[in-house]
Amino acid sequence: MKPYFSVIKLRLLYGLQYRGAAFAGVATQFFWGFMYIMIFEAFYSHTHTEPPMTLNELVAYVWLQQAFLTLMALWFSDNEIFDLITKGNIAYELCRPCELYGLWYAKLLAQRLAAALLRSFPILIIAFLLPQPYRMMLPPSLTTFLFFLIALVLGLLILVSISMFIYISVFITMSPTGSLLMLGVVGEFFAGLILPIPLMPSWMQVLASCLPFRWTMDFPFRVYSGQIPEDQAWIGLVVQLVWLVVLVILGRFCLRKALGKVVVQGG
Amino acid sequence: MISVQGLNKSFKVARRSSGLRQATKALFHRDYQTVHALSDISFSIQPGEIVGYIGPNGAGKSTTIKVMSGILVPDSGSCEIMGYTPWKDRARYVKNIGVVFGQRSQLWWDVPVIDSFELLRDIYKVSPSEYKANLSLLVETLQLSDLLHTPVRQLSLGQRMRCEIAASLLHSPTLLFLDEPTIGLDAVSKLAVRQFIKTYNNERNLTVILTTHDMNDIEALAERLILIGKGHILFDGRLKALREKFGAHKTLTIDYKESASNIDIIGTTILSQTGQRAVLGVDTKQINVSEVIGKLSEQLELSDVSVEAQPIEELIVQLYQEYEL
Numbered sequence: 001m002k003p004y005f006s007v008i009k010l011r012l013l014y015g016l017q018y019r020g021a022a023f024a025g026v027a028t029q030f031f032w033g034f035m036y037i038m039i040f041e042a043f044y045s046h047t048h049t050e051p052p053m054t055l056n057e058l059v060a061y062v063w064l065q066q067a068f069l070t071l072m073a074l075w076f077s078d079n080e081i082f083d084l085i086t087k088g089n090i091a092y093e094l095c096r097p098c099e100l101y102g103l104w105y106a107k108l109l110a111q112r113l114a115a116a117l118l119r120s121f122p123i124l125i126i127a128f129l130l131p132q133p134y135r136m137m138l139p140p141s142l143t144t145f146l147f148f149l150i151a152l153v154l155g156l157l158i159l160v161s162i163s164m165f166i167y168i169s170v171f172i173t174m175s176p177t178g179s180l181l182m183l184g185v186v187g188e189f190f191a192g193l194i195l196p197i198p199l200m201p202s203w204m205q206v207l208a209s210c211l212p213f214r215w216t217m218d219f220p221f222r223v224y225s226g227q228i229p230e231d232q233a234w235i236g237l238v239v240q241l242v243w244l245v246v247l248v249i250l251g252r253f254c255l256r257k258a259l260g261k262v263v264v265q266g267g
Numbered sequence: 268m269i270s271v272q273g274l275n276k277s278f279k280v281a282r283r284s285s286g287l288r289q290a291t292k293a294l295f296h297r298d299y300q301t302v303h304a305l306s307d308i309s310f311s312i313q314p315g316e317i318v319g320y321i322g323p324n325g326a327g328k329s330t331t332i333k334v335m336s337g338i339l340v341p342d343s344g345s346c347e348i349m350g351y352t353p354w355k356d357r358a359r360y361v362k363n364i365g366v367v368f369g370q371r372s373q374l375w376w377d378v379p380v381i382d383s384f385e386l387l388r389d390i391y392k393v394s395p396s397e398y399k400a401n402l403s404l405l406v407e408t409l410q411l412s413d414l415l416h417t418p419v420r421q422l423s424l425g426q427r428m429r430c431e432i433a434a435s436l437l438h439s440p441t442l443l444f445l446d447e448p449t450i451g452l453d454a455v456s457k458l459a460v461r462q463f464i465k466t467y468n469n470e471r472n473l474t475v476i477l478t479t480h481d482m483n484d485i486e487a488l489a490e491r492l493i494l495i496g497k498g499h500i501l502f503d504g505r506l507k508a509l510r511e512k513f514g515a516h517k518t519l520t521i522d523y524k525e526s527a528s529n530i531d532i533i534g535t536t537i538l539s540q541t542g543q544r545a546v547l548g549v550d551t552k553q554i555n556v557s558e559v560i561g562k563l564s565e566q567l568e569l570s571d572v573s574v575e576a577q578p579i580e581e582l583i584v585q586l587y588q589e590y591e592l
Contacts, residue, residue, distance in 0.1 A: 006389035
């Protein structure tokens, strides 16, 4: 495992260099956060039926989304890996005594972690200090918080294994644009990034539950606010684990198939 | 150590002519052409050899290197290196080899060189003592001490190439592939790289396979060379043998007192002639250089004579022409 940890370490140090990008990211995330909360607040003040999520739970959901966006957004990708494939530098990656899947998994994981480390803390700290109704709530109990942490880590691991398919597809398409756009739009919608899953019509909720995307961020963020109670949360953790195993096995299989036919571009 | 038998590899290349109409047509139907990058390549290499692998652009040099380093899977043929088949036992096999692709970089662009080295140490699971010994040897012989703590993006090409070579030797491989290691380097850097390869080969009995377009690399390093063209092996043997086979020509330049007499000696061709100077090509299979000089001095009043062997570049060009590459 040591090689993979070293890759994570170096990629983390690499990512922490980009402070300017992080600062811009924080500003953008605040803009989006306020905008979402204002829209939902307007809807909530005119509704006559009991909404499936309280405004407080929703505000926590939105701020967590904004704080951990780089952990969970499919469009946040590593252009270096795309270049490796399309320009031929993959030649070097293939003469290392490591499995390529693990090597790339480590890189992608570290890149997201580095970006999130720089962004999440400022956003969360300020979100806790905001006036109502924008203020972020604390989790109802310590165990809920622990459940949330585990769910967040598993969600991140699932997301990286989903994003791996985008990179594998580039072996065939030679351009990341198509798969990034398609998987990005579908994945982020069904992960609840545009509309939280509980606010979707019920048939769409069923569909979302059958796909892996909702287990990346919708699930952990609802565990945080207690919207998903603890006795249901641990079932969710099992589902997350199953998805993770399935996606990693499938991804490794696809990558092996793609490598059998690999062409090193550019001589 | 290395035995390659009947290696074949072909690529499918999409082709179309220029223009909007052709581009539109290509949306619906694409024409592919099969390019045979390697056809029936066979050779074997002993431990400690330095082999120059040469050929014109697109001859299949890099493809061979990539097959031998486990990156590409050939269509057919076998290749056994140190008891492994590279593309089948990739992960176990590549621990024993080092690879440098002159046109690519294996160092992380935005961090100091030493960070990349330490990552490679962990990836190859090099023990701390071995790493330390290798690093200090490489730093000393390649003069890297000032470069180790500089970000890679701020290194010059020559500096970077020295670091690249060091990076591929940190895990003490027994076989080193160098794919155009001197591309784009100035004369001083080229000499440094050559000198290093030579010493390292001597000290560690490292087997080196080198592709290059710079014939001076070959002359300085390789005892044996393999010439490949259009995917076929055209020549495999010692540089000397190549010279004997194709390099039987010498160039003779003479200066003389103005004279009207014609130079006409069997076995020579006049490459250029002015009133006081002539350049002759001598085919040593037909006539000795000393005989030519003797005959010339009978006819002319010579003031200066110089003899040169045919440079190896010209030899290769001649070879290419002979095989119609």
